[in-house]
Amino acid sequence: MPVEEFVAGWISGALGLVLGHPFDTVKLLGFFKGMSFPIASIALVNSVLFGVYSNALLALTATSHRQRRAQPPSYTHVFIAGCTGGFLQAYCLAPFDLIKVRLQNQTEPRAQPGSPPPRYRGPVHCAASIFQAEGPRGLFRGAWALTLRDTPTLGIYFVTYEWLCRKSTPDGQKPSSATVLVAGGFAGIASWVTATPLDVIKARMQMAGLKQRAYRGLLDCMVSSARQEGLGVFFRGLTINSARAFPVNAVTFLSYEHLLHSWG
Ligand SMILES: CN(C)C(=N)NCCC[C@H](N)C(=O)O
Numbered sequence: 001m002p003v004e005e006f007v008a009g010w011i012s013g014a015l016g017l018v019l020g021h022p023f024d025t026v027k028l029l030g031f032f033k034g035m036s037f038p039i040a041s042i043a044l045v046n047s048v049l050f051g052v053y054s055n056a057l058l059a060l061t062a063t064s065h066r067q068r069r070a071q072p073p074s075y076t077h078v079f080i081a082g083c084t085g086g087f088l089q090a091y092c093l094a095p096f097d098l099i100k101v102r103l104q105n106q107t108e109p110r111a112q113p114g115s116p117p118p119r120y121r122g123p124v125h126c127a128a129s130i131f132q133a134e135g136p137r138g139l140f141r142g143a144w145a146l147t148l149r150d151t152p153t154l155g156i157y158f159v160t161y162e163w164l165c166r167k168s169t170p171d172g173q174k175p176s177s178a179t180v181l182v183a184g185g186f187a188g189i190a191s192w193v194t195a196t197p198l199d200v201i202k203a204r205m206q207m208a209g210l211k212q213r214a215y216r217g218l219l220d221c222m223v224s225s226a227r228q229e230g231l232g233v234f235f236r237g238l239t240i241n242s243a244r245a246f247p248v249n250a251v252t253f254l255s256y257e258h259l260l261h262s263w264g
Pocket of ligand 1: 149154248
């Protein structure tokens, strides 16, 4: 199994997250001041996504990434490979994402001096507390919603990227850096626009363990959220997700393509 796509995915994920860091810091109320937790999680997950995607395409079309410009895979194959990458990345992402959501939802950073200390002191303390209170399965709370979010939307991600690259590049040629940047940016936006409704539900299910709020399942969470707050609830965070998605994914794809190209 070729591993260079995993390595390129790791490096490009790390570069993307450096750009996304200011957005994440705003979203996370300053809890991700350090870079070690995001690098360990997002870059690793990006490595799984791009590595699995490329190897799934190799299995489906018998073409390596070097041959794919001359023999482009069908969009159906791109979609299936993207969904496979999305499915597997969701499982790797689940514990990290749970920790992120739990830290993000702590209200303590806004608290006044003299108020009680935050429930979680940081990512490691958060993971250990969830493990103690809810057992190992607790770390995978919301994993199903994450899988449902990431499987089709990562298919859409790679199809959008390929489609935009092919539309703006003569047949058989390598897309220019500008094309890769724009296609990568719009691929990120397309994936986040479609992912946002399930992103909202996933976060609610992940918080359920903490807030003692029991949902009977994904559907129950969707229905009761929509009943109580209206359909607009499914689009919370859409603007910041999209604003973050463009630069992060433009740089992710550009560095990924450049690394693979420079390694031959
Ligand atoms: C859940 N969705 C929509 C995605 N994972 N989309 C792919 C973008 C990945 C990139 N690291 C980012 O954080 O934007």
